[in-house]
Amino acid sequence: MAASAISTSMWSPLKQQVFRALWIASAISSVGTWMHDVGAAWLMTTLAPNSPILVALLQAASSLPFFLLALPAGAIADVVDRRQVLLYTQSWMLLVATSLGLLTVTGIVAPSNPASPWILLGLTFAMSIGSSMNMPVWQAVTPELVTKEELPQAVTLSGIVVNLSRSIGPALAGIIIASAGTGVVFLLNAASFISVIWVIYTWKRVHQQSVLPAERVVGAIQAGVRYVSNAPVFQSIIFRTIGYIFFASALFALLPLLARKELKLDALGYGIILGFWGIGGLAGAFVLPKLRQKFSIDRIVAGCSAVMGLMMLIIASQRNFYITCAVMLLVGISSLGVMVSLNVAAQSAVPNWVKARALSVQLLVFQGGMSLGSLLWGTLAQHTTLSTSLAAAGIGLLVAIFITARFRLKCSELLDLRASLHWDQPTHAFEPCPNDGPVLVTLEYYIDPNKAEEFTLAMQALAQIRRRDGAIQWGLYQDVSNPSRFVETALVESWAEHRRQFERVTVSDKVIEDRVLAYHIGSEAPKVSEMLYSKKRVESAEC
Numbered sequence: 001m002a003a004s005a006i007s008t009s010m011w012s013p014l015k016q017q018v019f020r021a022l023w024i025a026s027a028i029s030s031v032g033t034w035m036h037d038v039g040a041a042w043l044m045t046t047l048a049p050n051s052p053i054l055v056a057l058l059q060a061a062s063s064l065p066f067f068l069l070a071l072p073a074g075a076i077a078d079v080v081d082r083r084q085v086l087l088y089t090q091s092w093m094l095l096v097a098t099s100l101g102l103l104t105v106t107g108i109v110a111p112s113n114p115a116s117p118w119i120l121l122g123l124t125f126a127m128s129i130g131s132s133m134n135m136p137v138w139q140a141v142t143p144e145l146v147t148k149e150e151l152p153q154a155v156t157l158s159g160i161v162v163n164l165s166r167s168i169g170p171a172l173a174g175i176i177i178a179s180a181g182t183g184v185v186f187l188l189n190a191a192s193f194i195s196v197i198w199v200i201y202t203w204k205r206v207h208q209q210s211v212l213p214a215e216r217v218v219g220a221i222q223a224g225v226r227y228v229s230n231a232p233v234f235q236s237i238i239f240r241t242i243g244y245i246f247f248a249s250a251l252f253a254l255l256p257l258l259a260r261k262e263l264k265l266d267a268l269g270y271g272i273i274l275g276f277w278g279i280g281g282l283a284g285a286f287v288l289p290k291l292r293q294k295f296s297i298d299r300i301v302a303g304c305s306a307v308m309g310l311m312m313l314i315i316a317s318q319r320n321f322y323i324t325c326a327v328m329l330l331v332g333i334s335s336l337g338v339m340v341s342l343n344v345a346a347q348s349a350v351p352n353w354v355k356a357r358a359l360s361v362q363l364l365v366f367q368g369g370m371s372l373g374s375l376l377w378g379t380l381a382q383h384t385t386l387s388t389s390l391a392a393a394g395i396g397l398l399v400a401i402f403i404t405a406r407f408r409l410k411c412s413e414l415l416d417l418r419a420s421l422h423w424d425q426p427t428h429a430f431e432p433c434p435n436d437g438p439v440l441v442t443l444e445y446y447i448d449p450n451k452a453e454e455f456t457l458a459m460q461a462l463a464q465i466r467r468r469d470g471a472i473q474w475g476l477y478q479d480v481s482n483p484s485r486f487v488e489t490a491l492v493e494s495w496a497e498h499r500r501q502f503e504r505v506t507v508s509d510k511v512i513e514d515r516v517l518a519y520h521i522g523s524e525a526p527k528v529s530e531m532l533y534s535k536k537r538v539e540s541a542e543c
Helices: 003-007 017-047 052-079 083-105 116-145 153-180 182-202 216-229 232-262 268-292 297-316 321-348 351-384 384-405 410-415 449-470 496-504 507-518
Strands: 441-447 471-478 485-492 527-532
Touching: 017 052, 017 083, 017 116, 017 153, 017 182, 017 232, 017 268, 017 441, 052 083, 052 116, 052 216, 052 232, 052 351, 083 116, 083 182, 083 351, 116 153, 116 321, 116 351, 153 182, 153 321, 182 216, 216 232, 216 351, 232 297, 232 321, 232 351, 232 384, 232 410, 232 485, 297 321, 297 384, 297 410, 321 351, 321 410, 351 384, 351 496, 384 471, 441 496, 449 471, 449 485, 449 496, 449 507, 485 496
Parallel strands: none
Antiparallel strands: 441 485, 441 527, 471 485
16 A cells, blocks of 8 residues: 555656656756746837737747647657657757847847847747647657656646746746846746756667558658547547637736736736746645545546636736735646646547657647637737736636536546557468558458347447548448348558557457457457558569
8 A cells, every 4th residue: 555655646756767857857947938938028018018919929929839830740759759859849949049048138139129029929939839849749758757657646747847937937037137138038048958958868768669660740640630530538638628728828828918017017026926826836736636536637627727717807807916916826726737637638548659649739729729819818908908808718718617518538547548469460471561552451240130230339439449540441331131241341541551550459449349349249250351452563572
């Protein structure tokens, strides 16, 4: 009992050396990132003090690259060495942060230059390109570094990093902006990437090589989209993510303007508000494990979303600095509860072969909702008031809780996504080349005609698995001359993709397959045939 408690304690992932090193390095980098974000937001309110839409566009510029690049980033993370991808993305962000820091220190980005807001938007967009390519890989390597039982704790520890840095970073940024200027903040952020680059460079990751050729990026993207479109559990997570972030984005986008225009705060005051947000998130990291022991993940997300909506209504209705700080404390707790829960659910709902791609879809939806929400609420604030925009978003978030309640998150915890490896390897007269195809796979079942309808319904669940794991077409046919004979067909684009299916079937998938096979009344297992499209095939000793 004691050993089990220790193994699943919140701090147990830190016993893993690589995770611990990356966690410490990411903490340093995250402080720099929050300093950078505060500096950029404050600089924009200086460059365009009377334009809510430009301030909101800064949030959109941070989010849009995630919307555009999340899928390619996820595909790259699944088909190439993730360590190399992390090195490239971290180096890119180091370069962009250094450039913005030098331009600001030298006075090129300044209120006197009319082009300054657009330079800031452009470099913010470039920084977000690096972040959007980095984040799916970063999330995908976490399950490599810890056990499945430690994954919720590892994600929570990552949340602690974010919120601890959110507590420290903004306050430091406010002090540095007041004493040395915004450019120094950007340069310090650039320096913070060095620690992460060093840890990743020294990480001796073992890249798992497959006997099959690596997936091409375009094909990998298609496989990822095909998987998500046939994964109801993961789709529920997507809908819950949309229902939260589209409305919560109003607070994230308009907070800098609220602090400066409505509360009349300087950079330090704005940093203090964000600091309370971070302290709340840090407190939430300790509260969340206790909540998980008492409530389901669905209730946690619904409850925390409700707190977030109510806090947005309070912020919209008052202009008191101390009340705002207290509210941001609760915002930090609730936002961490929602984001950690959604992230754990997403990581638990997909197998490793498609993990980065699936997480990139969630990231795409999250950042797309953030971008669209920021533009909408910024535009609404431009034509009405900040209070009106925040109140509308808060009410929308409360309504969304009831609309999305039917999309259950708890189902992700019930999946066993270990590879079952139970498919037999058929004997072939010849070995096709990896790119040969398409491949038509058929399975022949014999079913009691009185149970044909039940069998057909059971096959619908299996159809989703077939499509999810690689079939571009699927069908089930009944023999009109022999009503007990059914033939399942699955068309796969290539021989290599068909061979990958053998490794993609999970233990949970096998349960559904066994349920289907229970209807088979033949004396032998269903006959499996693999047929290769032969029109353009050229027989050769070499592929």
